[in-house]
Amino acid sequence: MELIDDIYMDMRILEPIPPFQFEGISDSIHQSNLKNYDQILKDYKLRESAIGIDTSRTVLVIHDSIKLPHKPNLKYLKNHFCSYQIKTDSLIQSSVYKIDLNKFKSAKFNFMSSASFPQNSEIWNIEHPFHIGAAISFTTITFDTNRKFGVLEGGIVYGRLNGHGFRIYIKKENNDWIIDFIEETWIS
Structure with missing residues (x-):
């Protein structure tokens, strides 16, 4: 079991990666990406909570x-x-x-x-x-x-x-x- 614990990662609870500020991307698009990320993060927190109480x-x-x-x-x-x-x-x-x-x-x-x-x-x-x-x-x-x-x-x-x-x-x-x-x- 130690080996399984060392190699397995529950992919359902990996925190989403925040959006990057790329060169050449406009501020309005970057702000939109940040807003979308906020929703993705909220959805992630709900999913993480549900998985946490799942028996x-x-x-x-x-x-x-x-x-x-x-x-x-x-x-x-x-x-x-x-x-x-x-x-x-x-x-x-x-x-x-x-x-x-x-x-x-x-x-x-x-x-x-x-x-x-x-x-x-x-x-x-x-x-x-x-x-x-x-x-x-x-x-x-x-x-x-x-x-x-x-x-x-x-x-x-x-x-x-x-x-x-x-x-x-x-x-x-x-x-x-x-x-x-x-x-x-x-x-x-």
Whole structure:
């Protein structure tokens, strides 16, 4: 759940960006833009309040079939954890598997398999009786030889052309896996 909390952002409550004063734009148009922005901001505040008291859980669509990464992540693993002098004499790639979504428990989210939805961007073209917050996918984990460090990739999509990818570096501390760092790899 820590990973979901670190990567998920509720797009419904992002504050609108104020209008810019562009060179060459007249003062009257700029004032009109500011007035329109005031209405957008009022609408946002109402929406934010309504979402704040909404007790229904957001649906996160999970691609539960974990796949191999597109590129070998060994070089990223070695570069990120270079100060630890990790052993990478043999690449350990976790096997391809299916996530058991029944193990995920959250007061904020309902997790649903992507197999229940249209594939690719078609998921966003259909009305649902619930709010889909995002569609999320992950690759397998690439471990060092001693399985103390790892790296995996993922992506989160909030709509047809709204998402980003990330590389997640993890390490073992006191027999628990923790997130060491998350870096952005792509944005749409």
